[in-house]
Structure formats: structure tokens, C-alpha cells
Amino acid sequence: MGAEFVQFSLTPILIGIFSAIACALPGNFLILRRQALIGDAISHVVLPGIIVAFLITGVTAAIPMLLGAAGAAIVAVILIEAIKRLGNIEPGAAMGVVFTAMFALGVLILEQTDTSRVHLDVEHALMGNLESLIWFQAEGWHSLVDPVALAKLPDELIRIAVVCAFIAGLTLVFWRWLKIATFDEGFAQALGIPAAALGFGLVVTAAVAAVAAFDAVGSIIVIAMFVCPPAAARLMTNRLEHQIWWSVFLATLSAVLGYVLAGYGPLWFGGQNAVSAAGMIAAVSGVILGLACLYGPHRSREGVGRQDIA
């Protein structure tokens, strides 16, 4: 737990934790609103977004790509809504149509243009490369107070930390509104809360979280973070406040455990190489959700809709 840890493991773990929390916070509300799969849709359309952003700007800088991804996410959300209304189609199918078509478009543009010379391949976008985000300048724990070394922290860490704080801030500011509108949209409207705008804002926030987490942990793994920690938290408690804290805790736990297992787990089993950390984080969150489904204190339905388990 010395210099090597700070240099190679500290930043990936922190990035993993921030990504997980940034996705889990909006995930709580998405789960309760039965919109969990919007995270799935968003993480698929991130790919065309960054490719188009690259084509327009011609650089692989992070900011334009993040903007492109966020733009694509918003376009996707609007398209889904439009198809739902115009075609009178259920939300799941509308999502399926939009994100697969946009993903296909992304792959097509990728093949059409010579983006292969930049490191922008599909698998990278899907899987992420958490392990490579190391802190070269660090020489030990004292680097944490060394401004020269701190200036060389990976950009991804700063970005995801800012986004995570931003999302936590939004959750706090809109707490009452979110809570009311999530459980009783009609009541929220009667109180004068702009419920529709709030719903759209929630989805856009989720998109921002997905996009920021995407360049660190990969686009598909983001879905696991949107769904698993909040879903497990939902089975632990009946109070929304507690559920949020549980989801933050479980997200952090998945990130830390997942990273450690990916880095050191294979060594324990006599393997030579580490496995994908992002994938392992998703897997650990799945195990946590599985345990919650089996043993969570509030796992079964109560009141209306309850089905007795034979």
C-alpha cells in the first residue's frame, strides 16, 4: 500500500467510485419511474455522438467528444419521445428502434471515415480502459499534497469528479421536487412542479453521467451502474433517503471490490494477467444485486400487487 498503490491503483479506483456514484444517483429515480433502460439507450448512442464530434472537430480532445456524446444522448431522448407519441408505440420498443439505429449509424460512419488512425475503435468505446488511467507523477501518498504532481492527475479523474459533484448538487437542490414527482406525478403538477421538464432534466442528467463515466469505464458497463446499485438499494429500505445512501454505498463497494478483484483476483488463482476492471465492477454489482434479491429485508412486494410466493 505504498507508492505503487498511489501511482497505479488510486486514480482508477477513484474514477471507478465517482463513475459509479454519478450513475447510481440518477439511477435511483429512473428505477422508481420504470425508466431504468434509458441508461441502456443512452450508453449505446454515445458511440455515434463521439464519432460525429470527431468528424466535425477533427481532434480527439475530450471536451468536444463529451459534448458530441451528450448531444447524441439528447437527440436520442427526443427521438424516442417523438416516436412514442407519433407512432403510439410503447417506450421499450421506441427505445429499441432509436438506439439500435443510431448505433448502426455510428458504426457505419466509423467504417466510412478513416478514424482508425486515432484510437477510437468500437470495442474500446464499449469496454473502457480503466486500468490505463494511472497517475504517472505520483511517488507516494505525499504526492497528494504536492501541487506539481496533482497537476498531472489524469483529466478523466477531474472530469468525473466534477460531474459527480454536479449531479450530487442537482439531486440535493431538486430533492423535494424529484421525490414528489417520482412517486406522484399528478400531485406534483397540482403543486405547480414542472413535472414534465423535471423528467426530461432527469434523463439529461443521466445522459451527462453516462457520457462522463463512459470515457473511463466504457459505455455498456455504465448500464450496470445505473441499474444494479439503486435496484439493490431499493430492496434494502422503504425510505428514499436511505435508498440513495445505500445506492451510493453499494456503488462505491462495487467499484472498489471490482477493481481489486480484477487487479489481484487472477493472481490469487494463479493467473498471470489482470482482467478488465470495468467488467469486474459490473459483475460485482450484479453479485450484490443478486444477494439483495435473495436476502434484502424489503425484497418482496407489499400492499397492492403483492403476490404470495408459493
Add this chain to the structure above:
Amino acid sequence: MQQFLEALFLQAGYNAALVAIGAALLGFAAGSSGTFLFLRKRALVSDAVAHATLPGIAIAFMVMVAFGGDGRNLAGLLAGSALTAWAGLLIIEWIPRRTRLAEDAAIGAVLGVSFGIGVVLLTVVQTMSAGRQAGLESFLLGSTAGMLFQDAVIISIGGSLAVFCTWLMRRPMTLVAFDSTYAAAMGYNVRRIDLLMMGLVLAVTVIGLKLVGLILIVAMLIIPAVTARFWTERAQHVIWIAGGIGAASGYLGAVLSASAPGLPTGPIIVLMAAGFFVFSLFFAPVRGVLSSVIRHRRFQVRVHRRQGLLALAAQHPIREPYTLRLLAQEGLVRPDGVPTDAGRAQAAKIARDERRWDIAREIHQDAGLTGRYDGLTPIEDVFTADEIAEFDLRLGSPVSVRGA
């Protein structure tokens, strides 16, 4: 263009023809077996199933290598992917039944987690000495160009079986899709039928993996069914139309991608299907956007015309410019709003029919008849000539409209 036409008529070489036929078959199978998934409002289950195949592929590869075989044996890989996809399906079915989580959360959890596990296993495979050139990543996006005759045979046999099962089970699956409680009351085992429906989707996903990849096979399952729904109101027809759309987009997509470089087959097929979808969304009869706009405009015209004529009959001035323009176009009023003779006649008829309706409501307390009064349905459509004559008797003889 030349190349496109050659490919279209299967003249562009053996491989291109093979891919086109294989893609068409796969499109048909995916379109028709995706239908009930869509009608059951579970379209995105296919996404979770597709992602849940990834761990199976990696596990199958490792097992086959461990037993000294060739890790790339397609049948083995597909068997492995079917196994984990089936496990994913059972979990999706189990979570909402056993816990209070909704189905979408179950789908998202299975999707994300199984993909994560798959990625972990892929990195393990890559570190194996046999795994370096395994090319298992090609299952993500598919590799149509490398299609072999053997693959085409797998697709055609598996696809035909899936279509046949869909056709065989169309009645119970329709029943479950539209009213599962009623189906349960009829004695059907809803859970088993659901599993069968999702199992068919699984089969198509597995056989389509090699061709279009696990992400785009989802599109082949969802888009044709959604598109077909625009063209018919009958579930039995949706199956075949969806199959047709799937086959057409598979065939045309493969042909197009063979005719020019840099056009990957999987995405082109999906975009083809998306093109069919957009066309149907706007131009389908009855359910399309264009037809509902036209319907709305027609309704608007009828309402404005009637309100205008009623105003003429009551000798109120018409202040709504649209109404005025409409009546002027028909020659019922002059541009300054004064009715012409034809306009007066029409107005008198509308006013008379209004009074006939009043009488009708007095005579027939039956809401089934008088409930059809919406101001737009002609009274002749609801009552017989005899009945109307009776209303007229009660109305008395015609009185002249004031001012006429």
C-alpha cells in the same frame, strides 16, 4: 449502380450471394419471432438476451480449448452462448416475480452485468495462448463477410424452426400478449408461454450472432415488428409482414454492402430496417403520421363547415376566417359573408336535421341510437327513412327561415 444490380440478382459472386440469402433468411426469422416480444411489450428483453450471450461465447471457447479442441468451433460457441442467454432469461423472469423490482430493472441488470462478465472473460481469453487470434470480439459487431456455407445452413435450419414454432404457437402467444390474465383463466401456462416466446428470440439471437453481432441483432428483432404493426391491426398478419420487412432489409442491406467498399453489412441491414420504419411511421395508412394529419384536417373541415352553416341558419355573422374561407370555396357564402342560395339551402337542411335530432331524442330514450349524435354524423345514417318521416310529422310543416 452496375455493382448494385449485379448483387441484387445474386450475380456478384458466390460469397455475396450467400451473404444476401443468409441475411434475408435471418431477417425473416428475426422479424417474425420478434413480433410477440413486441406485442407483449418486452422488446428490450432481446437486448438483454443478446448481451447475455457474450459470457457464454467466452466460456465455451475456454472449455473447448481446455479439452484440447479448436476453440473457434461455431456450433460449440453458439451452444455456450445459448446457455448463458437462457440463464439470463430465467433471471429476467425471476426478478420481477420474486422481488418488487420492475421488469425494466431486471432487464437492465442482466444486460449490464452479463456484459461486464463477458468482457472480463474476454480479457481472460485474450491472455490464453490459444486465445490471441480467437477473434471473439467479432461477435460484438458481427462479421458478415466471413460467412461460410455452414453458417448459412445453420441460419436457414434454425431460422425455419423458429418461424415454424412462432406460427405453431401464434394463438396462445397472441392471447398472452394481449390479455395474460384471460389466458391464465383459460388454463394456459402463461409463464411457460412467455419463456417459449423469449426462447424463440434467444434462438434467433444465437444464430444471428455471427452475422450481425450481438448489438445489432436486437435491431433485427425489434424494428421489423414495430414497423409491421403500422400496416395491420391483426396479430397474425404482423408476423408475416414483420418477417417480410426483416427479409427485405436483410437482403437489400447485404446487397448494398456488397456493391461498395466501406459499407459494413450489419449496420447497413439495420439502417435499411430503420428506413422501412421511418417510411411506415409517416406514410402507413390509418396509423401513420401523414394519415392522421389528413384525418385531423378532414375532421376540422367538417366541424368548421357545420358550425358555419348553423351560424348562417341562425343568421349570426361568421367571424372565424377559416370557416368563411371554407364556405366561400364551396360557393355557400359570398366573400363578404352573405350566404348564397346554395348556402341558405344547406343551412336550412342542417337546421332541420338539428331539430329532427331533438325530436329523435324525445322519442328514443335509447342512448345507443341518440348517443351517436356528435353533430357530424348525418341523421340519415342513424335512422331509417320511415323514422325520419315520423320525426318530420312531429316537426310540422316547413317554416321559412327568417330573412330568406
